Amino acid sequence: MSQNILVVAEVRGGAVKRPSLEAVAAATKLAAKNGGKVIALAVGSGLDAACATLATSGAHQVVAAESAALAQFSGDGFARVVAEQVKANGCGAVLMAHTAMGKDLLPRVAALLDTGLVSDVVALDFADGTYTARKPVFAGKAFVQVRATRNPFVATLRPNNFEPTTGAAAPVAKVAANAGDLLSVVKEIVAAASDKVPLQEAKVVVAGGRGLKEPQHFKLIEDLAAAFGPGVAAVGASRAVVDAGWRPHGEQVGQTGKVVSPPLYFAIGISGAIQHLAGMRTARTIVAINKDPEAPIFKVADYGIVGDAFEVVPALTEAIRQAVAAR
Amino acid sequence: MDIVVCVKRVPTSDTAVKIAADGTSFDPAGVQYELNAYDEFAIEQALQIKEKLGTGSVTVVTLGPKDAQKELRDALARGADKAVLLVTDKWVFDSWSAGTALANWIKTVPCNLVLCGRQAIDADNNQMPPRLAAMLGFGCVTEVSKLDLVDGVFTAERDIEGAREVVTCRTPAVISCQKGLNAPRYANLKGIMAAKKKPLDEVPAAMPDAAMAIVSMSLPAPRAAGKIVGNGADAVPALVAALRNEAKVL
Numbered sequence: 001m002s003q004n005i006l007v008v009a010e011v012r013g014g015a016v017k018r019p020s021l022e023a024v025a026a027a028t029k030l031a032a033k034n035g036g037k038v039i040a041l042a043v044g045s046g047l048d049a050a051c052a053t054l055a056t057s058g059a060h061q062v063v064a065a066e067s068a069a070l071a072q073f074s075g076d077g078f079a080r081v082v083a084e085q086v087k088a089n090g091c092g093a094v095l096m097a098h099t100a101m102g103k104d105l106l107p108r109v110a111a112l113l114d115t116g117l118v119s120d121v122v123a124l125d126f127a128d129g130t131y132t133a134r135k136p137v138f139a140g141k142a143f144v145q146v147r148a149t150r151n152p153f154v155a156t157l158r159p160n161n162f163e164p165t166t167g168a169a170a171p172v173a174k175v176a177a178n179a180g181d182l183l184s185v186v187k188e189i190v191a192a193a194s195d196k197v198p199l200q201e202a203k204v205v206v207a208g209g210r211g212l213k214e215p216q217h218f219k220l221i222e223d224l225a226a227a228f229g230p231g232v233a234a235v236g237a238s239r240a241v242v243d244a245g246w247r248p249h250g251e252q253v254g255q256t257g258k259v260v261s262p263p264l265y266f267a268i269g270i271s272g273a274i275q276h277l278a279g280m281r282t283a284r285t286i287v288a289i290n291k292d293p294e295a296p297i298f299k300v301a302d303y304g305i306v307g308d309a310f311e312v313v314p315a316l317t318e319a320i321r322q323a324v325a326a327r
Numbered sequence: 328m329d330i331v332v333c334v335k336r337v338p339t340s341d342t343a344v345k346i347a348a349d350g351t352s353f354d355p356a357g358v359q360y361e362l363n364a365y366d367e368f369a370i371e372q373a374l375q376i377k378e379k380l381g382t383g384s385v386t387v388v389t390l391g392p393k394d395a396q397k398e399l400r401d402a403l404a405r406g407a408d409k410a411v412l413l414v415t416d417k418w419v420f421d422s423w424s425a426g427t428a429l430a431n432w433i434k435t436v437p438c439n440l441v442l443c444g445r446q447a448i449d450a451d452n453n454q455m456p457p458r459l460a461a462m463l464g465f466g467c468v469t470e471v472s473k474l475d476l477v478d479g480v481f482t483a484e485r486d487i488e489g490a491r492e493v494v495t496c497r498t499p500a501v502i503s504c505q506k507g508l509n510a511p512r513y514a515n516l517k518g519i520m521a522a523k524k525k526p527l528d529e530v531p532a533a534m535p536d537a538a539m540a541i542v543s544m545s546l547p548a549p550r551a552a553g554k555i556v557g558n559g560a561d562a563v564p565a566l567v568a569a570l571r572n573e574a575k576v577l
Contacts, residue, residue: 075468099488107455111457144544183500184495187494274341275341284574284576285576303569305566316563
């Protein structure tokens with residue numbers, strides 16, 4: 001079995017998403033161990049700019065599988081093309097970023113290749129002819145180290161976990177992709193409001209919980225987030241307030257919501273249930289504001305203020321506003 | 328429409344995970360179980376589709392231990408017609424072997440729609456719905472939070488990074504359900520009584536060896552305890568100073 005590694009790039013609006021470049025970089029480290037080549041694959045149409053980026057990402061070869069019918073993402077259509085390229089290039093591994101597209105596409109590819117898939121991988125290795133990977137389970141309350149027993153090895157990699165790299169310009173090959181009969185197709189992509197930072201990409205997350213007492217009091221949370229300036233902070237919420245209908249599920253942090261690891265996380269009026277901690281315990285710095293000094297959130301917080309959110313948060317918002325203005 | 332809903336019995340989300348003595352699994356001692364939270368949205372969606380069409384069937388299937396009868400009875404009490412338990416004593420972790428067992432079983436029953444929760448919150452593998460779709464030759468949309476069915480074609484909406492996707496998908500299909508898709512109903516007394524008479528079949532799971540073997544399972548390093556910088560609004564200057572000078576995040 002060849003040791004070549006195929007990395008499926010995510011192309012949106014003609015550009016390669018950063019997590020795909022991280023996946024290429026992770027692949028080059030494996031290739032250095034097993035002597036294989038890294039092949040970066042872009043699928044769709046209008047791929048020239050994306051291929052130019054991929055060519056200097058450390059990959060040994062770039063393949064553009066082009067089809068006008070695949071201009072928009074189709075899970076089944078893309079999977080067929082990727083599986084064909086895995087076979088055509090004799091690949092022993094297939095990698096992609098663990099994004100909305102990666103989570104939709106790579107399991108289909110793995111099924112077509114009749115093999116396993118390890119998802120949300122945070123560390124990868126190749127030794128003695130076998131791939132191993134580390135991934136979180138129970139939303140990060142634990143980790144498993146797994147060993148692949150079937151070929152090829154297929155994995156999705158956690159974004160913001162591997163550093164992208166650069167390399168000498170690799171050749172770009174264009175092939176015609178056979179779109180086939182498409183079962184599902186993306187019809188429209190509606191961009192979110194431009195001033196909203198995606199929760200998992202925000203540098204600061206300000207999260208509120210039941211301690212805020214009423215949904216309208218989330219204004220305090222929104223004001224604190226806004227104090228960091230445009231495009232910096234996102235609002236998060238505990239499961240309790242999402243289940244109560246105060247906030248949309250997209251803002252939920254925890255085991256049945258999103259797992260975030262921003263440089264700075266504020267937990268305000270959140271007691272710190274186990275399932276919430278699972279979603280934010282890897283934040284670099286955690287600040288907790290809670291009026292109960294015994295709240296479990298203080299056990300994981302780097303800095304805590306015991307006090308009433310209605311009193312502390314407005315003062316903090318003003319102080320952050322001044323600190324940001326003084327920069 | 329004949330609908331199959333795939334569900335999983337998982338440790339409750341407030342479980343403090345401990346590692347088993349063999350170092351490759353979680354310690355089941357004292358662990359409470361529940362229906363995987365996302366599967367509630369899949370069950371509800373199946374019931375709503377059947378109610379809207381006024382015809383069809385809802386079959387709930389799981390791959391798990393005999394104790395998973397409890398979660399299946401709950402699904403029957405909510406309104407599913409039939410339940411099947413593919414029995415295995417192993418922790419269902421590897422999606423290739425589990426998917427093989429599930430897809431092979433689904434192929435034996437009438438089915439033109441498979442509904443799943445977005446992911447099981449124990450293994451967090453996040454791959455069963457599209458994997459099943461490929462094995463069954465079905466279309467698929469994942470992490471759906473809005474779903475319409477018109478003339479056998481689904482229009483689904485889902486969140487992607489910083490945007491929302493509108494996806495069309497022909498039937499037969501696999502749809503993975505995200506929180507927010509609907510408001511799950513709970514079983515009432517009438518439903519619970521009716522569920523006792525509904526069929527719940529047990530079949531040994533035909534699950535091949537795993538494609539991903541767990542070498543070890545471990546807990547993340549605990550966070551060092553932090554400090555309380557003070558009480559009330561008076562503590563704000565000390566907090567901001569610490570964030571700027573110590574943590575260097577401002």
